[in-house]
Amino acid sequence: MSVTLLYIEDDREIGSAVSADLREREYAVRWLESGEGAVEAAAGCQLVILDVMLPGLDGFTVGQRLKRAYPNLPVLMLSARTSIDDKLQGLEFADDYLTKPFHPDELAARIEVLLRRTGAVLSIPLKLKHLMVYEGDNRIIEAASGKEILLTGKQFQIFSYLLRHLGQILTKEQIYEAVWGESYIEGDKTLMVHIRYLREKLELDPAAPEIIETVRGIGYRVRA
Amino acid sequence: MRQPGFFRKLHASLLSRYLLIIMTALLFIPAVLVIIPLTLNMAQEDVPKEYEKYQDIKELEKIWHKEAAGLLGSSPERINNRLKALSSAYSLAAMFWVDGEGRTRLSLESADPRLWQQNERRPIPPVWTAAQAISFMKKSMAYNPKPMNIVAFVGDRAEAGEGFMVMQIPDAIIERHYFDGMSLRFTLVMFVLFTGFMVVSLLFFIQIRKRLLRLETAMAFTGEDGVPQLIDPGKPDEIGRLETAFNTMVTELAASRAREAEEEGLRKRLVSDLSHDLRTPLTVIRSHLHILGKEQLTGRGQESLKLMDERIESLGVLIENLLSYNLLSSGRMTLKPERKDVLRLLRESAAAWYPLWEKEGFQIEIDLEGEPLHWNVDESWFRRILDNLFQNIVRHARSGLYVGVAVEDREGERVIVIRDHGQGLGSGSESKGAGLGLSIVDLLLKRMELGWKVDSTKQGTTIVILSLPHGNLNKI
Structure with missing residues (x-):
């Protein structure tokens, strides 16, 4: 199309x-x-x-x-x-x-x-390393096994926010405020905890993440 | 036409008005001196009718002496009768007479003893010795109130040796009291006059004070445009002229503000048009370079296209800086400082530059952990400062392949530190073109009351941005 x-x-x-x-x-x-x-x-x-x-x-x-x-x-x-x-x-x-x-x-x-x-091209599946992401249908498939990965509400919101800003580095404040809709308070570990669970589900090796990259001192990024 | 001119002049000067008040007050003193005796004469009518015949003491003395002269050689009975007759004519006075041997022969009391105050009328000795006569005299001098004693020798001669006769008039009915009343009235009139003068002076100064305060209020309160409001000029005196001068000043200030705003608008439009006219051809060249790049070209050709593209990018930055500098240095830009977490702005700005640094192969160290650092900054212009500094690193410190952004403690203050390992700002070709960007940084930091220190050597440059004591909201 x-x-x-x-x-x-x-x-x-x-x-x-x-x-x-x-x-x-x-x-x-x-x-x-x-x-x-x-x-x-x-x-x-x-x-x-x-x-x-x-x-x-x-x-x-x-x-x-x-x-x-x-x-x-x-x-x-x-x-x-x-x-x-x-x-x-x-x-x-x-x-x-x-x-x-x-x-x-x-x-x-x-x-x-x-x-x-703005979701104008959501029908095109996005290939991220070992994952296929169907943003329009809110589905994430592990390409090799064809298995669907299920995320909780907050995990999904964080992941889609990162996907919408593909290639951009987002600060902790930006992600927190977009997902939770309230001001980020310095030292709050909530986002870190959610990212850790998200990685456990998405990454092949959560200790060496490939999908959600940590940019030291700034925030996180999902690269195309 | 002289009169209205004079009054206008009087009306037009506070000094002459106050002088008029003082002159009026001064003129009143002689006026009072004339008015008081007048009121005194009028007050004489206040003396009761039955007291009137006692007021002229000289006349009474004359009558008494005449009566005494007429009684020369008279028998005691005749003198008694005459005294009784006189007593009925002057019923309020007391009378007695003493014969040649010093014996008191007749003592007639006053018809109204209430007029006599204590001590005024003392017992009259039945027999008069020289000592008693002197004692009587002394006593009537010593006591207060003292009755008026009119003494005449019978026959009006002491040598006649026929004794003497005395008429005693009580103090209370003598006019002197009324005169005392008058002096009270005089004091009262003077008091009223001086109070009146003080009240008029006070009102005069209160009015001046009120008008000055109104002027002060008008000066202190400024409208939304920062210009005070016009005030109604009142009387055409000194303060009125001050008000008129103030209005003139306000009008001129407003006109000058309007002119400034107009100039600001003109300059902005000029800069904006200039920017458009310079950038449009550059955009055309750039898109055509891109088209050219798709053609079959040798490696050298591609290399030269890449160089041209980079130069166009630099030109774009240069235009941006040149025009920004023009606006900033002419003071034509308005900054809107707000309390912002600068660490957050730093993280966001670094996030935007990160991909480029990565692409250029920079080693990147970012350490912005810890509590938010709130400074009073204009967000978009603060981003501009960071953009200029980061841009300089990419363009002029590329050889160092290092960028460090950190928040550090320096002498108890948290400061922002931006480091590179380039060849330093002062050295050769690498620093060319950095000047304008840094001038903008300097202008903007000054406008936001932030300070900066640059430590540049051949091994690299360290830029420290710190909040000057004024602008630091963290301390509050």
Whole structure:
């Protein structure tokens, strides 16, 4: 199944080069040169790439309108601006932010992370070392034996949070606050205990974890 | 037109108004001196009618002496009768007479003995010796109150040797008392006047104080824009002029704030446009380099494309820093410091940089354990500081292949320490371009009341960030 992206960029040279690159990466791209008709064009799209400086309606206004029409549609802002105020203003509704000049690989990587985070590509099973993860069905299968691994609620929540931020290092505070929904208190061992049980279930050798990696001094990471 | 001008001038000066009050008070003293005798005359009417004939002592003396002269050579009976007649005319006075031999012949009491106070009327000796006469005189001088004694020799001559006659008027009916009452009234009027003067002065100063306080309040309280509110200018005197001057100042301040805000907006827009104009072509070049990279190229060609791509990345960073520095150094950026756990910000920032360090093959040591470290920082700008420092390590200290981020104790304070093993900030090609990023770090740290120390040698650089006593919330 092909993923459709809505790309709004007024600069033709950038627009054509980026659309071509994204098409090569097997995305269907709808490219608009202004914010006019963006809401209608977004129907059926899985993600929006939005330039901040547009003729007529600026990117922030277009983004806010899109979010109002499709609250679950991820929006990635592209900006040629510097000011941090813009970033904050943009990120209030945007899901991610990339500054020009960006490398096309960087853009592709961000798109992938966003699609995964918002569950737009959940039907594709994720292969992690010896595991096959079907995020859409909440199933984790040990590839070699075909055996399903069952997780408790909290273990599953922690694992899916790490999966949604695949490749990103997440701090203890970030994981705790996302899963438990309350402020992390320094010295709290709850998360460590849960990670230990999670590893016992997921890892081939829990003493030398391969799936959930500890990044010393910072937090945890699941690498693709 | 002179009069209104004069009054306006008077109205327009606190000094002249106060001088007017003092002048009025001073003018009242002579006025009082005129008014009091007037009230005195009026008060004479207050003397009861039956007392009136006793008020003119001189007249009484004249009458008494005339009567005495008329009685020269009269028989005692005649003198008795005459005295009785006089006593009925002056019934409130007491009378007696003493003959040539010193014997008291007749003593007539006052018709109203209540007027006589104790000691005023003492027993009259039946026989007068020289000693007794002197004692009578002395006693009537010594006692207080003393009756008015009018003494006349019968025949109005001492040589006649026919004795003397005395009329005694009680003290209580003599006008002197009324005059005492007058002096009380005088004091009262003066008291009222001075009190009035004090009250007027007090009101005058209370009014000045009230207006000054109002002005002070207006100066102290500022609106949301940090500019005090305008106040109603009252009277056109000194304080009124001060209020007008204050209003002018506030208006100018507000205008200058508006101008500043406008300049800030203009500069931000300029920077933003500049950024856009520089980055757009760079983005185009970068995407085309990427397209070019997919073509068949030799190893050298690929190498040169990679180099160009890296340079574009650096240019992007340079533009970011240049424009940020422009905004920051002109003081056109507003920071919003909040109490934040900087260790958490450090962990999150390090987490973002970690993959790049890993890719470059850095040895990474992160030690941010322990209690949260709360400093008063603007979160996004603090991240910017860390980004600049970490970026410098990747770009300028790559040769050391080491990055260390830690929280350490230095002289009892917890500080942030960022280390690399590069060739140091002062050395050769590696440090080129680091200056701008570090200038931004310096500006931002100063704005957040944080201090930093850089210890850079050929073996590496250690940057210590510490909270200056002002900004440290952990101490509170």
